[in-house]
Amino acid sequence: MEYSLAQLRGFVAVADELHFGRAAGRLQMTQPPLTRQIQALERSIGVRLLDRDREVRLTPAGAAFLVDARRLLALAEAAPESARRAAAGEVGTLRLGFTAIGAYAVLGPMLSLIHDQLPGVEVDLQELVSEEQFNALGSGRLDLCLVRPPVPDGLSALPVHAEELVLAAPVAHELAAGDEPVRLVDVSADYIGYSPEGSRYLYDVCAALIAVQDFLGAEIASQFPTMLALVRAGRGVALIPRSCTAMRIDGVVYRELDAADTRTVRLEACWNPQSQDPVLARVLPLLSEDCFSAGVLSARRRPGPRSRRGRRSAAPR
Incomplete structure (x- = not known):
């Protein structure tokens, strides 16, 4: 079955x-070629569309076909504009990767x-640890990621969020009480740490804060929940990014750290600079113009993207 848009x-x-x-005058053509078009269309689909005995009328088949014909013509007229918008x-679709902790800080505002800014763009969310996101960027399975540094060579990154660590403690723990900031020197061997495999960045940051004997003997977890x-179960205390305190958990208290122990952790938007995806090209300038809500990006303009040479989220990074 073949028929043309002209038919x-x-x-x-x-x-x-x-x-x-x-109808011929409306189409700026003579009647004979128009008659031949309709005859060819009827032969193509195998039914009579018009009754021409005394006056022109639609047959039942013609009335049904008219609905779809209008729809096909509308799609054909819209297709070039759709292609232009997609090219621009x-x-x-933006395939966006994120870590569990990153979701609390940036995902909603993003x-x-x-x-x-781009109402025609759909976002396909994939929750992965940072290492899996880096691999997905290299293989082209993701377009943009929210990750913890460091970013591997070959990928580009832009800082999008910075926040301080706070202490999560069981409600019955000695460090859960009081109004004064907590000193990390008071954190004993019940410290719960991050896995060096699944959360290398946070592992390294905390390694510089916790006493060596307590850090090395710590119970570790790969996933933030x-x-x-473990904290709620009374197994110990943990250092977590401030945005994660939005997760209110019965039996867990969040405490500020002493100024001398305060550390800031970063989250970065990361992408493959070799990508030719037009949606990614439209999204990246938004991330460099302080378009997130207050508190996600600083009030001052962030530095431009940096490039590095070379190469979904259920766990923190």
Whole structure:
């Protein structure tokens, strides 16, 4: 079954006018070629669309076909504009990776930003640890990631969030009480640490804060929910990014750290600079213009993207 857009336009014109002469004039053509178009269309689909005995009328088949013919013509007219918008990155899909902890800090504002600025773009969310995100960027399975540093060579990154660590303690723990900031020197051997395999960045930051004997003997967790579950169970205390305190858990108290022990941890947007994806090209400038809500990006303008040479999220990084 083959028919052309010209045949569909001819049929719709005749169906509207119910007169071959007027339809031909509307299409700026003579009547004989229009008649041949309709005859060829009817042969192609194998049914009569128009009754021409005394006056032109739609047959039942023609009335049904008219609905789809209009839809096909509308799609054909819209297709070039859709292609232009896709090429410009105004429509399409952004495959976005994120870590569990990163979701608390940045994911919500980022999704709102993309929805507001690029309403034709859909976001496909994939929760992965940072190492898996880096691999997915290299293989082209992700377009943009929210990760903890360091970013491997071959990928580009832009800082999007910085926040301080706070202490999570069981409600019955001695460090849970009081109004004064907690000194890490008071953290004993019940410290719960991050896994060096699944959360290398936070592992390294905390290694510089906790006494060596306590750090080396610590119970470790790869997933942030697991860590807080251990805290709630009374297994010990843990250092977590401030944004994660949004997760209110019965039996867990969050305490500020002493100024001397305060450390800031970063989250970065990361992508493959070799990507030719037009949606990514439209999203990246948004991330460099302080478009996130207050507290996610600093009030001053962030530095531009940096490049490095070379190469979903259930766990923190």
